[in-house]
Amino acid sequence: MALNIPGVVAVVLFYILILGTGVWAARKSRKAERKSHGDRTEVVLLGDRNISLLVGIFTMTATWVGGGFILGVAEAVYTPKMGLIWALMPIQYSVSFIIGGLFFAKPMRDKKYVTMMDPFQIKYGNILSGALVLPSLLVDVLWVSCTLLGLGATMSVILDLPYAYSAWISSAVAIIYTLLGGLYSVAYTDVIQLSLAFLSLWLCIPFLLLNPISTNIAHTAFNHTIQEPWLGTLEQENVWKWIDDFLMLGLGSVSFQSFHQRTLSASSPLTAQLTCYAAALVIAILGIPPVLVGAVAASTDWNLTLYGSPSPYERGEYSLVLPLTLQNLTPSYISIIGIGAVAAAVMSSTDSGLLSATSVFSSNIYKNILRKRASDYEMQWVIRLTVVVVGLVGTSITFYTNSTLVLWILGADISYTLMFPHLVSVLFFKVTNGYGAMVGYIIGLTMRILLGENALGLPVVLHLPGCKLEDGVYVQKSPVRTVSMLCTLSTILVFSSLAFFMFNHGLLPERWDIFKVKLRNVFCDLDEVTFVVCFTRQSNLCFFYTVLILMA
Template sequence: MLNVPGLVAIIIFYLAILSVGLWAAWRRRGITDTDEVMLAGRSIGTFVGILTMTATWVGGGYINGSAESIFTSGLIWCQAPFGYAISLSLGGMFFAKPMREAGYVTMLDPLQDKFGKRWGGMLYLPAVLGETLWSAAILSALGSTLAVILDLNNELSIIVSAAIAVAYTLFGGLYSVAYTDVVQLFCIFIGLWISIPFAIKHEAVGSLAPSDTDWLGSIEEPHLWGEWIDYAVLLIFGGIPWQVYFQRVLSAKTSRNAQILSFAGSLGCFIMAVPACIIGAIAKATDWTATDYNQTISTKAQTKLVLPLVLQYLTPGWVAFLGLGAVSAAVMSSADSSVLSASSMFARNIYKNVLRPKASENELIWVMRGSVIVVAISASAIAIKGNSIYELFYLCGDFVYVMLFPQLTMTVHGAKYVNVYGSIVAYVVGLLLRILGGEKVLGIPPVLKYPWFKDGTQYFPFRTLSMVVTLIVLVLVSALAKYLFKSGKLPSSFDTFKVFSEDTQVVITMKSKNSSNGVDNPALDMESSSDKIRPPSYKQALDSTNF
């Protein structure tokens, strides 16, 4: 039966969020600069920046998925809050400063700067896949919550929620997203913490002592450690190469601010996971047959509803509405960020850099808005079909971790050791290894069966192995290509991407000019390496064009 008071409450909440987003968009009306829309003019302050950084990660998948994981497997398997918190800290230590100081606009800029616009654009595929699956996990969480508490249709709930987030993102860009994040984060914090005391006091809830409820969980078989390590490392390092993260970093006023946002966001993510974990423990200690729900929670379809079930059956109605507002806020705070990130990369790195280099700023903004709609529709479709929030949560980082993390890391911290030939081979190898390892969520059977393979599951940390192999292939093939071309074992005509032949031509021309003046420059003879003479960097291009 439709919960009319709850429906009215959620409509009021949605209208409030939409109003804040549209107000922020109105303040920036008339702006036709992509830098303003994508990065809020690089004017995000420390306070707003910390809150929007935290809210970006603390989405519906994060909240509902953490509660689901505590209920099904225990705290030891609830790795996302810890993994992503550590990931933000590592991002602040090793990536925030160099990326912000370089003046990049998106995460793909350094990749296109190093590997060329066309091949660098190919790295958009794992990035957009990750952002889309992330949004799907978020929307799936909200759909299930609204379905339980308000008795609304799951599909309708997902579509309406996505439409609200898209509405203010279309016109306000990051500026609207950041301001709504501030409101949403407070709603999440207040809504979840208020529900906990009421839920604990419910008569159907038993002891929360670990010895009675076992909400801590355990790893009973040795081979399970392989799977645990694989997911832990994936979340830590696979949580770095996300445009949704770098969009906040690059919008900061200074590189120092960018680091502060990362470190503070790390702490915020950890803190915001606490109430969700407690709610998961409460659900595990509850005799659900003694509640109005009157049945046990055992299937996947039920476990993904753990958090909304606690709100609906263990708390008073008005508290459940507050909790629903918290989950709704968490969803929109992350969904809007993800669709904006994916569309920003498409508009700039694909449409502008590859398809239409002469596109105007106004044209790019409209392309970005169209992309926002496409990504939101795709994420909504996946959310409607998805079974487990937490599985989507893990899966969204898989391809980003295996295919993108090694490429971004070497581009930022070891650019002279890699080139486009190594990037292409590493890309293909990483993709093949990950697919051949199988994926139950997508129904892909494993072709390569690693040690500890059992009952269709890879317990060996094959994702991490795939990432390491991708990294090694990237460096080794890059070195091999450089040696073959520089030594003359491969003719310059084979240098399809003109990585080495153009540099050699530049050196010969420079040397000829010096020789014509009767001056020999022995140092110049050593400059034939592409690591020494290369086209102006993306940062230099920005400086010269005042973009």
């Protein structure tokens, strides 16, 4: 194949449009910095907390509708033994946004935190919160890798452009405009990117549905024709795994720094909540096109296409099913438009991951731990350098795997099993302290490793009920991620309460109390040894928890 010159020109024009928008937003950012009487760093990282509802909806949705989202949904729907029933990412993210709007957006925005890690740093101090920052940084780096992998793979198929060029050029564009204007550039380019992704994807759908090679997807949804029905099946032994996956993305996404960066940058707490609710609806709609692409691919006899036989699944190229479907079942100019959709989606998520990791490192590690007296000028350079480093590391990771789904799930797994229980504990359980958080971190991480992960080649050491030996490899049928999450959460609460009880009853000397939990933060009736923790009422809803501790 020869290089697709018209496609390359279209992509170059798209990148120029995005860079132009980034430059315009950078000017807006500099004006805000000059007018700001507070921390200039906050202008860069949070857009001076002045992001409107409309822009907020665009940037919140665009953050999640990335290359991993589009290619991952299409891959799941197309792949035999999976299908639509396993491709519920749009619904899971909608649930995540609703939960975030109900319980997390208002308390975080009310206290004007700069990052998601601020409550950890305030309650636990620098050393322990520094350890908790690491998984948050890893999640964002994996997010960058996942999105760039999707774009590089798509370009290499349709444009016949070497993968390395596609990945590095795309990464460079995202790094440049993120450097120029911080969150302002990210948010306003997200408006352009999400609009292009939405229009481009829907423009491709009629050509796919009406192509003469594929069988009607309404027929293949339920019947065995070319391959198994694309709706998929859910066998009884996999029900718990399905629930586990649903909860992982539905709850784990709430503990992404990218999510909180959008709510914390909103112009008001109410705007932050409304942004979440509106984005929940929009992201569900944007999930429909990749579902249809996967359904068409599953309904296609690939032997009748230029791609030939065997099918992408049999060749192990199922992760590329979206670009392959566009290339072989639509006119060339339509496949180029599809490239624009993926490129737009990738850019909107890549810049979010870059800025998210940068925010956590610059604010919670550099300024609060390493250089507490760092000037605004110094912080500007730290932010710029961090954006570049995160971009380089994230791009490099894409050369070690060819599946966007693996990177996507790995990031969500870390967020769900480690960060989510810690975030819930620190925000909604006043009994939580550094002792519980430290033990919960160690036990939760150890438990997750022992339970194994086949996608990463991590062997199963601890066998839960239902664990089976398949093709010489142990496979967990239990909801291992949810078990790990609950183990982390319960460990945090039990050991926090135990430490509080022991220090306040004199069972341990006060000089050992490095986290200063003696008579702090919790209403406690020491004679009846019952702790009642109740935190925050919002929108007539509240978290209400009662934790019963060991009898004195």
